[in-house]
Amino acid sequence: MKRVSNVFYISAIVAVLFVVWGLIPESILPNGNLDDVTTLIQGYIVDKFGWFYLFSATGFLIFAIYLIFSKYGQIKLGRPGDEPEYSYITWFAMLFSAGMGIGLVFWGAAEPLSHFYSPPYGEAETNEAAKTAMQYSFFHWGFHPWAIYATIALALAYFKFRKQSPGVVSAILEPLFGDKIKGRWGTLVDTIVVFATVFGVATSLGFGAIQISGGLSFVFGFDQTFLFQLIIILIVTVLYMISASTGLNKGIKYLSNANIVLAISLMLFLLFLGPTKFIMNMFTTTFGTYIQNLPSMSLRMTPFDTDNLDWIKGWTIFYWAWWISWAPFVGTFIARVSRGRTIREFVTGVLLVPTIFGALWFSVFGGSAINLDFFEKANIMEHVNNSGTEAALFAVLEHYPLGMIMSLIAILLISTFFITSADSATFVLGMQTTNGSLYPANQVKLFWGVIQSSAAAVLLWQGGLEALQTAAIIVALPFTIIMILIVLSLLKSFKAEKKEMDARVKKGNR
Template identity: 55%
Template sequence: MKNFTITYKISIIVALAFVLWGAFFPEQLGEVMGTAQAFFLNSFGWFYNLVASFFLIFALFLIFSKYGKIKLGKDEDKPEFSRATWFAMLFSAGMGIGLLFYGVSEPISHYAAPPYGEGGTREAALLGLRYTYLHWGFHAWAIYAVVALALAYFKFRKGAPGLMSATLHPVLGNRVNGPIGYTIDIFAVFATLFGVCASLGLGAQQINAGLNYLVGLPVSFTVQLIIIGIITVLFILSASTGIQRGIKYLSNTNMILATILLIAMLIVGPTVFLLNLFTHTLGEYIQNLPQMGLRLSPFNEERAAWTQGWTIFYWAWWISWSPFVGMFIARVSKGRSVREFTIAVLIAPTLVCAFWFAVFGGTGIHLDLVQGVDVASQSLETGLFFVYEHLPFGGFLSIVTVLLISTFFITSADSATFVLGMQTTGGDMDPSNFIKVSWGLILAASAVVLMASGGLSALQTAIIVSAFPLTIILLVMCVGILRVFKSEVKGKRKKPV
């Protein structure tokens, strides 16, 4: 078949080898992953910090530059989706499960063990939300915006394949059509694979925690394995219907359920306190953004370990997700200008994420700090449901949450099968169902072996390691964007009036 490209064959063989390694030698895989994680966190934390800040500066430059009017498509192209649907799709693909998993648990974790200072205080509560905004805010969406912009521009305006390698053509020339290009795309495939695996692992753990709260289902790896199996069947069915049906409808469903959950939480929680908290911490986040984004604490090992475990991990996660989210956002962003696209992708999701964490994390902090409920001692996956126990209509909120995690799970995996299929079929915008199903099965199997060999830590390690070579690729991509934008603007000036 024409879809069986070199990239697909090599990627599938390596992915299967990884799955078999994890299935037969899980302890050995766990040890290797642990060693790799320590090496990259200790040796390259500074690099990830600088790169994440660079992407934010680069995205801001594009907004205010003379390149803002360039269209992601031909001059006559119109957007394929309405702004509301477009936003729902990029948001669902970008961070869905993570918002639910970390909504309460991350702010409350930082409140209990802040990056610096004493835990369990009002100052720690404010600091916890500020750093949560940092991890899910402008830096993350700047990475997505830059990658998606490059992919959309080269695909829809230049007619290039929708591949990561194609965006490097202004720098590498025709070498992207040979072994160098295959290598770039394979790196992108595995970064995508491991980045999405982390979300699937988190989703399975939290669905298990929710079902434990609702119906007493035990929390165990076996139950999570069954959950992954059921969801895998559902997202493969969704993937077979195509982007215009499955992903589009699921994304809109996600936004409706997420909006219901957010508004309900705001109403049943300490409403005025949450609104005040959001406003105050958002201002502090913006005011302290440069210092927070570059913080490493070289003279304090404990503080440095905190930054490595949280901030550096997040930068690697977002970089590893960038081919997946970037390609998906690019696919649905045809016809928008560079300025409109970058502003929308950078600002709107950041504000929504910040408000989400203020409402969910703020409610958990209020229960712990003001009402004396011990939220801080809960595990990451159970924190949200523990908070629900102390709120009116907690059962209803739990049901909506389990449904939302499931639909986010399906949407993320569905989108990932489309992107992995596209990456491994030469940029085919409609990869065959066989290709998508094969990647769906690999995705589920990889999540299972990583969870079996080390749980969340193994998932984090896979992300950090796979993100490193991809980071180099993204930096070269930025050089290519500037070159081709400069050339286009120069060419327009030379045209006769």
């Protein structure tokens, strides 16, 4: 394969070794298999550095908001004459499909329902528990994760399209470290990026296969066997390989637009066939309390309440680490489709649109689930406990008119999100392992596609998806430090460019 970098070979070896390690049963490696080791490391990191994740995620949000109102807002992510490559609708669809597609469908009903029965504070199954459940769902999927994505995506787009730097994460740090970053340290940074992407996406593919099989099982009565899930992975792999080979302007673009149409259709179906007034009242009230309580939620650790602290570690800190581990993948993809937009336009779009859409999504699906259990005693949570988290969405839909049709739309939506996430990831992995090429060779993308699907299938077979997810989250700690350096590098570069721009204007006025 031509034009691949050292990062390609190192990352490929590491990925294969981790998959092999995940296959080794505990009987052969007592207390030394992948699940045991990664769980131990992750537990230590979350326990000792939870506060660091909270401060960092909040810092990235403050930085993003600052950029919207700063003097740097008019700087364009590209040369002065560059115009956006994609319309607003297509741009939002593409960044959203890559960012959180499968996750929103998987957790849309399940997370608010879980918080309703096990709230971060207060008594469960009450009015206040319902409000708190929705508020924290908004929090976990709102401004903070999209600020993390916006930070890394902005840096990549700025240095790639305006400074003509290679489209790799290590190139962003050159203003701080000079040519030193082009050596082994740069290779290390880019390898961490690829590592996090491979395992983060492979885990999501596994969860996607589980939910597709769960939906088909719920609707048609198929048995949820590993063979059935493997067939789903194989079919979807072929589809996203075909999509990946067609490039951004065909495969991902068309599928992303289809995703938005399907997602909005499903959401509107449930909004108007379900408890519309309850959903919209909950959305309005909760969004207000989310904004009002954002500062206190952002830094809440409860050091004197062990139970609440465990909840925060298991949800908020876990999510922040998970979003940071996904940031290289999502950020690289968002950067690639954002050429020509100003910093103000870019950050405002990336922060506001997905956050508002996500809040409405959780209100519709989570609100419907809570309404069923709170007012109608439908025992959705009991069904989830018996059949798995993946059944939450379908258990909710069956209680409303056109439930069968909505379930089929949901299965199709999960499948298209599955394809676009994997498709986007193969592009990002190809880009990061070919010195930042905007058009990585198809054979490179296909190689990473096979690696991702193989990792998902093997670990699904072994029940090791959680171990793989944990391994990806461990990478979030060093990458958080890298992201802090990226912020400093960006500010240094912005300051220097603004000084040059002011000097040119002053010279022109003479």
